[in-house]
Amino acid sequence: MKNVYVAGVGMTNFGKSERLGRELALEAAISAIEDAGIEPKDIDATYVSSAFGIGENQVHVGPLINSALGIPDRPSLTIESACSGSSAAFHEAYVALSSGFYNIALVVGYEKLTMNSTPENTRLFAMASDFWYEGLNGVTFPGLYALMATAHMNKYGTSEEMLGSIAIKNHRNGFYNPKAHFRKIIDMDTYLKSPVVAYPLKLYDSCPFSDGAAAIILINEDAKIKKSELVKVLASVRSGSMAALQDRNDYTGIPGAKIASEKAYKYSKTSPEMISFAEVHDCFTIAEVMAMEDIGFFKKGDGGKASLEGITQFDGKKPVNPSGGLKAKGHPVSATGIAQIVEIYDQMLFRVDKNRQVSNPEIGLTHNVGATGGSVTINIFRRLK
Amino acid sequence: MKNVYVAGVGMTNFGKSERLGRELALEAAISAIEDAGIEPKDIDATYVSSAFGIGENQVHVGPLINSALGIPDRPSLTIESACSGSSAAFHEAYVALSSGFYNIALVVGYEKLTMNSTPENTRLFAMASDFWYEGLNGVTFPGLYALMATAHMNKYGTSEEMLGSIAIKNHRNGFYNPKAHFRKIIDMDTYLKSPVVAYPLKLYDSCPFSDGAAAIILINEDAKIKKSELVKVLASVRSGSMAALQDRNDYTGIPGAKIASEKAYKYSKTSPEMISFAEVHDCFTIAEVMAMEDIGFFKKGDGGKASLEGITQFDGKKPVNPSGGLKAKGHPVSATGIAQIVEIYDQMLFRVDKNRQVSNPEIGLTHNVGATGGSVTINIFRRLK
Numbered sequence: 021m022k023n024v025y026v027a028g029v030g031m032t033n034f035g036k037s038e039r040l041g042r043e044l045a046l047e048a049a050i051s052a053i054e055d056a057g058i059e060p061k062d063i064d065a066t067y068v069s070s071a072f073g074i075g076e077n078q079v080h081v082g083p084l085i086n087s088a089l090g091i092p093d094r095p096s097l098t099i100e101s102a103c104s105g106s107s108a109a110f111h112e113a114y115v116a117l118s119s120g121f122y123n124i125a126l127v128v129g130y131e132k133l134t135m136n137s138t139p140e141n142t143r144l145f146a147m148a149s150d151f152w153y154e155g156l157n158g159v160t161f162p163g164l165y166a167l168m169a170t171a172h173m174n175k176y177g178t179s180e181e182m183l184g185s186i187a188i189k190n191h192r193n194g195f196y197n198p199k200a201h202f203r204k205i206i207d208m209d210t211y212l213k214s215p216v217v218a219y220p221l222k223l224y225d226s227c228p229f230s231d232g233a234a235a236i237i238l239i240n241e242d243a244k245i246k247k248s249e250l251v252k253v254l255a256s257v258r259s260g261s262m263a264a265l266q267d268r269n270d271y272t273g274i275p276g277a278k279i280a281s282e283k284a285y286k287y288s289k290t291s292p293e294m295i296s297f298a299e300v301h302d303c304f305t306i307a308e309v310m311a312m313e314d315i316g317f318f319k320k321g322d323g324g325k326a327s328l329e330g331i332t333q334f335d336g337k338k339p340v341n342p343s344g345g346l347k348a349k350g351h352p353v354s355a356t357g358i359a360q361i362v363e364i365y366d367q368m369l370f371r372v373d374k375n376r377q378v379s380n381p382e383i384g385l386t387h388n389v390g391a392t393g394g395s396v397t398i399n400i401f402r403r404l405k
Numbered sequence: 406m407k408n409v410y411v412a413g414v415g416m417t418n419f420g421k422s423e424r425l426g427r428e429l430a431l432e433a434a435i436s437a438i439e440d441a442g443i444e445p446k447d448i449d450a451t452y453v454s455s456a457f458g459i460g461e462n463q464v465h466v467g468p469l470i471n472s473a474l475g476i477p478d479r480p481s482l483t484i485e486s487a488c489s490g491s492s493a494a495f496h497e498a499y500v501a502l503s504s505g506f507y508n509i510a511l512v513v514g515y516e517k518l519t520m521n522s523t524p525e526n527t528r529l530f531a532m533a534s535d536f537w538y539e540g541l542n543g544v545t546f547p548g549l550y551a552l553m554a555t556a557h558m559n560k561y562g563t564s565e566e567m568l569g570s571i572a573i574k575n576h577r578n579g580f581y582n583p584k585a586h587f588r589k590i591i592d593m594d595t596y597l598k599s600p601v602v603a604y605p606l607k608l609y610d611s612c613p614f615s616d617g618a619a620a621i622i623l624i625n626e627d628a629k630i631k632k633s634e635l636v637k638v639l640a641s642v643r644s645g646s647m648a649a650l651q652d653r654n655d656y657t658g659i660p661g662a663k664i665a666s667e668k669a670y671k672y673s674k675t676s677p678e679m680i681s682f683a684e685v686h687d688c689f690t691i692a693e694v695m696a697m698e699d700i701g702f703f704k705k706g707d708g709g710k711a712s713l714e715g716i717t718q719f720d721g722k723k724p725v726n727p728s729g730g731l732k733a734k735g736h737p738v739s740a741t742g743i744a745q746i747v748e749i750y751d752q753m754l755f756r757v758d759k760n761r762q763v764s765n766p767e768i769g770l771t772h773n774v775g776a777t778g779g780s781v782t783i784n785i786f787r788r789l790k
Contacts, residue, residue, distance in 0.1 A: 021504070040537070065643075073532070074459045077540065080487040080533040083648035083779025087535075093664050095643035096780060097493040100483045102465040108482040112497055119406070119504025147458070148465040150472075152425070155462065258450075258480035263468035279478050394468025395481060 021118045022240040025250040026401065028056025029362040034232035034350030035201040041076050041132035041233070042084050048233035048355075049085055049128050056237035057247045060089035063237075064122035066096040067113045069105035069129040069354040072144055073098070076132050085128065100354070102148035102390030103303060105129060106234065107258075107357030107397035114256040117240040124243045129359070130233035131352035141229045145353075148391045150264035161303070162226060164265055164392050166218035169306035171271035173220065175321065180220055182324030183305040184211040187224045189333055190302060190341050194348025196373040201230045201350025225305040230350030234358035236365070251368050254288035254383070254400040257281075261393035272321075274393035277314035281387070284398040285316075290383060292316035295400070297339040297367065297378045299360035300387040302346050311387050312340060315398070334376045342367060342376045357397060360386040368403040406503040407625040410635040411786065413441025414747040419617035419735030420586040426461050426517035426618070427469050433618035433740075434470055434513050441622035442632045445474035448622075449507035451481040452498045454490035454514040454739040457529055458483070461517050470513065485739070487533035487775030488688060490514060491619065492643075492742030492782035499641040502625040509628045514744070515618035516737035526614045530738075533776045535649035546688070547611060549650055549777050551603035554691035556656035558605065560706065565605055567709030568690040569596040572609045574718055575687060575726050579733025581758040586615045586735025610690040615735030619743035621750070636753050639673035639768070639785040642666075646778035657706075659778035662699035666772070669783040670701075675768060677701035680785070682724040682752065682763045684745035685772040687731050696772050697725060700783070719761045727752060727761045742782060745771040753788040 030051025032044050039047075045068065053060060066082050073079045082096025101108040106129025113125040133141055142162070146155030154164065172178045188211060194200035206224060214223040238253075239245060259280035262268050268275070285291055292315060300315070302308035309323035317338055318326045326332060332340035343349045343363040346356060364384040366372050386399045415436025417429050424432075430453065438445060453467045463469075467481025486493040491514025498510040518526055527547075531540030534549065544552075557563045573596060579585035591609060599608040623638075624630060644665035647653050653660070670676055677700060685700070687693035694708035702723055703711045711717060717725035728734045728748040731741060749769040751757050771784045 071464060072459070074457070074529075077532050078536045079456060079485055080648075080776055080779055082486070083645050083776070084535055086645055087648040087652065087779075092645055092647040092779075093661060095496075095645055097484055097486045097490075097497075097643075100464055100485065101467070101481070105482075111480075112482075112500075115497075115504060115506050116500050119500060119506070121500050121504070144459075147462050150469060151463045258482075260468050260471055260477055260479055260481055262477040263465075263472040267472065276478060391465055391468070394465055394472075394477075 022120055022242060024114055024117045024238060024240050024253040026236050026361060026365050027239045027245060027247055027250055028052045028237040029365045030055055031199055031234040031359060031362045032232050033199045034230045034352055036134040037231040041073060041130050042078060042081050044231065044233035045081060045128045045130040046085055046088050048235035049126055052235035052237050058237060058245055060091050062124050063091055063094060063126045065094055065125050067109040067125060067127045068096060068098045069109040070098055070131060071100045071105055071353045072131060101395045103353050104357055104388040104390035104395050104397050105354035107388035110357060110361065111256045111258050111397055113238050114253055117238055123240050125238045126235065127238055127358060128233060128235040129355040129357060131354050132231050133229040134231050153264050153266065162218040162221055165304040165306055166221045167265060168271045169220050172306060172309060175272055178309060178324035182328045183225055184208050185328040186305040186308045187211050187347060190345040190347040193334060193342050193376045194344025196375040197344045197349055200344045200348050201228055202348045221304050227303050227346035227351040230352040232350060232352035232355045234355045234362050236358055236361055249369055250404055251365050252402045252404055254402050255284040256399045257284040258397045260395050263394045265392055273310050273314050274389060274396060276393045276396035277311065277387060277389065280396050280398040281315040284400050288400045290400060294383055295385045296380055296382045297342060298385040298387060299343060299363050300340055301389040302341060303351060315385065315387055334378055339378045342378055357388040360388060364401050407505055407627060409499055409502045409623060409625050409638040411621050411746060411750050412624045412630060412632055412635055413437045413622040414750045415440055416584055416619040416744060416747045417617050418584045419615045419737055421519040422616040426458060426515050427463060427466050429616065429618035430466060430513045430515035431470055431473050433620035434511055437620035437622050443622060443630055445476050447509050448476060448479060448511045450479055450510050452494040452510060452512045453481060453483045454494040455483055455516060456485045456490055456738045457516060486780045488738050489742055489773040489775035489780050489782050490739035492773035495742060495746065496641045496643050496782055498623050499638055502623055508625050510623045511620065512623055512743060513618060513620040514740040514742060516739050517616050518614040519616050538649050538651065547603040547606055550689040550691055551606045552650060553656045554605050557691060557694060560657055563694060563709040567713045568610055569593050570713045571690040571693045572596050572732060575730040575732040578719060578727050578761045579729025581760040582729045582734055585729045585733050586613055587733045606689050612688050612731035612736040615737040617735060617737035617740045619740045619747050621743055621746055634754055635789055636750050637787045637789055639787050640669040641784045642669040643782045645780050648779040650777055658695050658699050659774060659781060661778045661781035662696065662772060662774065665781050665783040666700040669785050673785045675785060679768055680770045681765055681767045682727060683770040683772060684728060684748050685725055686774040687726060688736060700772055719763055724763045727763055742773040745773060749786050
């Protein structure tokens with residue numbers, strides 16, 4: 021298999037945008053192309069991810085992006101895998117590049133959501149659950165993650181303060197990320213007093229509905245490009261879990277995340293101890309707790325405690341979500357997986373704000389979950405000296 | 406690269422169904438698994454295609470299929486590429502198997518459409534065009550293909566009777582396909598007198614909105630399975646064209662189909678002359694004319710004439726759409742690409758009705774178009790002796 025590298029990244033501001041999803045996608049794509057120092061004509065294939073394009077009356081966006089870039093003959097497709105769509109798109113590009121089908125790929129994830137009301141977006145998101153058993157019966161994602169949170173609290177003594185420490189950390193990191201949806205530092209009192217969405221999850225446990233796009237240029241070792249600042253992909257592994265929560269024996273973790281991360285460590289010859297920092301899927305604070313445990317950063321049940329102790333701060337022993345995570349950076353569904361990789365790349369090139377720059381970003385991991393874990397992607401990256 | 410084979414196929418009836426899309430997808434998947442003589446646990450990854458799942462409040466269907474099959478830990482994703490979604494899913498599985506990432510893949514395409522009115526489905530489909538320039542201004546797909554038809558008529562003298570001969574042939578073949586949406590033989594008079602949809606395209610030039618699902622089991626040479634009736638994949642190539650018709654210089658063909666088929670012939674060391682039969686994307690009769698020309702079966706402008714002469718009948722020199730095509734078999738959008746491969750496989754195993762069985766099905770080609778050619782997939786298959 022050929023070596024595969026991230027050669028450039030691009031990202032729009034996350035938050036509320038008046039522009040069309042396709043325009044956001046194109047903005048991110050052009051940024052990534054410029055960052056990689058290539059021309060659009062160098063791109064062999066385009067992988068797009070979007071989940072709710074129908075809300076804007078526009079699906080089949082790949083050909084629109086390629087047409088606008090002046091490369092209409094290049095293949096494109098759109099991938100949806102709930103909140104992990106662009107990680108799945110990344111994986112598809114990785115497979116094609118590592119096997120030599122293509123040498124240079126553009127991967128773009130985008131979503132446009134803020135034109136909808138919160139109830140409407142909550143309804144749309146519920147379509148990614150096992151709708152006829154969960155969403156239809158009123159259990160939307162805040163409810164599903166609330167079930168996981170109470171299970172985790174009951175079994176491991178995870179407290180609201182522990183969850184709060186995650187929200188506070190991620191809001192702090194987002195404050196120093198100019199592209200983050202929320203740039204507002206919060207304290208524990210604000211967190212604890214915020215309105216309950218689905219007990220025990222409060223407003224400040226929950227990520228927002230955001231507009232935004234993120235893109236990367238992925239290359240293999242045969243690609244002829246000038247740029248030398250590359251980040252190597254050590255592993256990209258996808259897995260899944262029983263789609264409906266009701267069909268699982270345990271709610272305190274996500275089985276697919278454990279399976280995928282174990283495989284990713286094996287393939288990349290790394291271990292949780294060797295990972296310098298991670299971007300994980302904190303759609304709700306409890307999700308960050310489960311993520312850190314599932315990927316082996318902390319023993320099962322210790323994730324909340326580790327957070328409260330500050331271990332996962334950007335300057336702690338195990339930085340998690342230095343970007344601000346979904347919580348503060350925002351969560352434009354199908355942009356999120358690529359946005360995590362944008363952060364890995366920017367951290368490894370030491371080009372983020374010093375107030376969230378990880379000191380030794382040698383090996384980075386991304387953890388991206390679709391729904392309650394029906395699909396999961398784990399990627400591991402290494403900085404090149 | 407490893408050799409890749411189709412090892413089993415499954416398909417629901419196409420037409421109107423009272424069942425959910427996910428149930429149709431599962432029915433087709435189970436048929437394909439049984440046909441291949443494997444167990445669900447043998448599947449390494451599941452590739453799903455669906456375009457309009459939001460109409461049923463259900464996206465992220467891969468995990469539902471895998472959960473129902475008892476393999477929740479296997480990766481899955483959903484691919485949309487307008488009307489060529491499941492061909493794109495097939496291509497992704499082909500890339501992963503030929504490079505050895507996985508050994509056995511399930512590829513499923515499905516769509517559920519008949520619960521919507523014709524105007525509503527026409528509106529939904531228009532989302533796959535360059536919506537803000539085409540659909541929004543009232544040019545839906547019948548209109549776009551009508552522009553292509555009049556251009557072809559003007560430039561090459563293609564007549565309504567020539568288009569009619571395609572509709573008549575495909576309705577005849579569909580009559581002998583027990584899973585076809587329409588099983589009704591029509592004559593030229595019926596065709597000519599049918600109501601105009603968008604001049605020159607009439608009702609009988611147009612494929613229907615159908616419900617349905619199709620699935621295949623794809624394996625590589627390392628897969629350990631008992632079944633010996635395999636069909637080899639010689640090539641799978643994807644390409645594209647300018648998304649909006651207004652941005653093209655010529656409307657009489659689909660540029661991406663020409664590019665992809667030329668590459669597919671090259672990779673498979675075949676030629677148009679060597680292809681025994683083809684399943685092509687006849688969303689409208691004019692699309693079959695352009696397809697036959699773009700893939701090099703006939704000289705540019707001769708497609709309609711060749712059809713009127715009977716060359717493309719199932720027992721003609723160059724059989725095209727022996728399944729009945731989209732026109733008569735039906736067009737459940739994201740099921741269509743895989744349904745074409747189902748027909749290739751069944752023809753090569755000599756297990757279709759004798760009234761549409763191609764006599765010498767040695768090398769088969771599938772041609773699947775998304776929208777007006779923004780994305781195109783060409784696959785070439787060989788029967789093993």
